[in-house]
Amino acid sequence: MYKNLIEMFKENEGKGAVGAFNVHCFEMVPAMVKAAADLNVPIILQTSLGTAEYIGFEPLIAAVKALAENVPVNVALHMDHCKDIDALKRAIDLGYSSVMYDGSSLPIEENIKNTKEVVAYAHAHGVSVEGEVGSIGGAEDGVVVDKDAAMYTKPEDALHFASEAGVDALAVSIGTTHGQYKSKAKINYELLEELKEKLGDTGLVLHGGTGVSDEDMRKCVREGMKKINVGTELNKSYIEVVSKTFTAEGVTPLTSLRGLLGPANDRIAAIVTEKASLFKLD
Ligand SMILES: [Zn+2]
Numbered sequence: 001m002y003k004n005l006i007e008m009f010k011e012n013e014g015k016g017a018v019g020a021f022n023v024h025c026f027e028m029v030p031a032m033v034k035a036a037a038d039l040n041v042p043i044i045l046q047t048s049l050g051t052a053e054y055i056g057f058e059p060l061i062a063a064v065k066a067l068a069e070n071v072p073v074n075v076a077l078h079m080d081h082c083k084d085i086d087a088l089k090r091a092i093d094l095g096y097s098s099v100m101y102d103g104s105s106l107p108i109e110e111n112i113k114n115t116k117e118v119v120a121y122a123h124a125h126g127v128s129v130e131g132e133v134g135s136i137g138g139a140e141d142g143v144v145v146d147k148d149a150a151m152y153t154k155p156e157d158a159l160h161f162a163s164e165a166g167v168d169a170l171a172v173s174i175g176t177t178h179g180q181y182k183s184k185a186k187i188n189y190e191l192l193e194e195l196k197e198k199l200g201d202t203g204l205v206l207h208g209g210t211g212v213s214d215e216d217m218r219k220c221v222r223e224g225m226k227k228i229n230v231g232t233e234l235n236k237s238y239i240e241v242v243s244k245t246f247t248a249e250g251v252t253p254l255t256s257l258r259g260l261l262g263p264a265n266d267r268i269a270a271i272v273t274e275k276a277s278l279f280k281l282d
Pocket of ligand 1 (some may be wrong): 081136178207208229
């Protein structure tokens, strides 16, 4: 079923966090949905604006909706980190079920004002909204935030932002970094607990999931994270597998392109299965 985050969080209450996996190319989409359906967990497919423009909004949305209608699990299509309000309105008009407005680089009052505008438009169309306060460091789809400029989310800012802007989900900075995969993040659990206490119904979102150890991931889920983003690992792994298959000895690329892409799609499915298993509470 095709759902927004509000419906999805509600139905997944007590069952853990929902994995949000970044789609980097069209090929990944069916593999991701099938992996979630096989594991019987909901899944959020998310794209950057760049990926949406690369694939095309309409074909992407149509494909995700068609796949969602044919599986017994909930599927959402979410626009990740977008600073362009007009582009978000377009995504909403065309059928994304959820969007993230990222005003984290703006002064908080300006961030609230813009996010409120997106929330009003989105909610009128049955679409959920994620916001961000405090900055999560690292590079994502070419958008670089200096690691030193990334700061822990201040609980009072988060509360002020969430209650004023009326977001359904909130990206918080508790020690993770975008694009991290060589080392592991150090999570600030005290902060997570305080944020959870203050924010109540607003779903907390962990970005930079690739750089989180399995043990920390389980703990974040137990502590009440609602959505966990995984992007870097999918991109990196797809490139890794494709580089190997396309250059392997004895390969005759002209006979079957599908045969060469298959292993990369299988790897994506395996990552979704592995991560989503960690996000699921027993
Ligand atoms: Zn992010």
